[in-house]
Amino acid sequence: xxxxxxxxxxxxxxxxxxxxxxxxxxxxxxxxxxxxxxxxxxxxxxxxxxxxxxxxxxxxxxxxxxxxxxxxxxxxxxxxxxxxxxxxxxxxxxxxxxxxxxxxxxxxxxxxxxxxxxxxxxxxxxxxxxxxxxxxxxxxxxxxxxxxxxxxxxxxxxxxxxxxxxxxxxxxxxxxxxxxxxxxxxxxxxxxx
Numbered sequence: 001x002x003x004x005x006x007x008x009x010x011x012x013x014x015x016x017x018x019x020x021x022x023x024x025x026x027x028x029x030x031x032x033x034x035x036x037x038x039x040x041x042x043x044x045x046x047x048x049x050x051x052x053x054x055x056x057x058x059x060x061x062x063x064x065x066x067x068x069x070x071x072x073x074x075x076x077x078x079x080x081x082x083x084x085x086x087x088x089x090x091x092x093x094x095x096x097x098x099x100x101x102x103x104x105x106x107x108x109x110x111x112x113x114x115x116x117x118x119x120x121x122x123x124x125x126x127x128x129x130x131x132x133x134x135x136x137x138x139x140x141x142x143x144x145x146x147x148x149x150x151x152x153x154x155x156x157x158x159x160x161x162x163x164x165x166x167x168x169x170x171x172x173x174x175x176x177x178x179x180x181x182x183x184x185x186x187x188x189x190x191x192x193x
Contacts, residue, residue, distance in 0.1 A: 018164040019174050025064065028166075031157040032150070033057035055146040056153035058129055062145055063168060065122040066090055067175030067193050070168050074147040078140050081118065081126070088123070089115035116192045 020028065035053045037046055063073050072092055080091045092114050118126070126144070133140060151168055158165050172193065179189045 019170065019177055020163050020166075022178075024161070024163060025174065027161060028154075028157050028163065029057055029061050029064075031161055032060055032153045053153065054132065055148070056150040058125065059145050059148070059150035060154055060168075060171065061125050062122070063171040064174050065119060065125060066116050067172050067179075068092065068116065069172065070149060073145060074143070076144045077142055078144055080144075082115070088118040090118060090122075091115055114191060 033053050033056075035046070035050045059073065062068070062076075063070065066073065068076070068090075076090060076092075080093070082089050082091050129144060130140060149168070154166055154168065176189060176193060179192070180186070
């Protein structure tokens with residue numbers, strides 16, 4: 001709502017994300033995972049690049065399908081996937097013990113200790129990550145994602161596909177938009193975010 005001094009809901013310098021359509025997002029996920037071999041590239045280096053591209057694509061998809069912030073997604077562990085009679089959820093814990101003190105792990109107290117439902121797309125992603133880790137002989141304990149930022153891979157893929165540049169935080173908006181379009185009540189969605 002605009003007033004005499006600008007927007008009531010958004011500051012004047014606020015950036016409104018231009019979110020791609022679902023089809024474009026699927027193309028974006030695939031583009032992040034795509035690796036073009038370089039000339040005279042060693043096979044071991046090419047495999048390393050493929051692994052990093054898959055890590056980045058998984059990172060972006062995880063945030064888009066959960067609505068989590070980067071720091072929250074990076075902290076998620078396999079043990080944070082919980083199944084109840086209501087379904088399967090990702091548990092986002094708000095506090096952790098650091099140096100014998102409780103330290104907040106989420107941006108706000110309101111976003112602490114929440115459960116985010118595992119939707120079909122997230123379930124498929126988790127299955128893919130499990131299969132890739134198992135094939136590589138890696139453990140399914142500890143962190144779900146390779147803890148890094150996928151910002152550069154996201155920006156580069158947007159540029160290659162000639163899409164409006166997305167930031168990692170825009171993936172939260174994408175998740176919220178998909179939920180609203182699916183008929184999720186705003187108070188429920190607010191609790192997930």
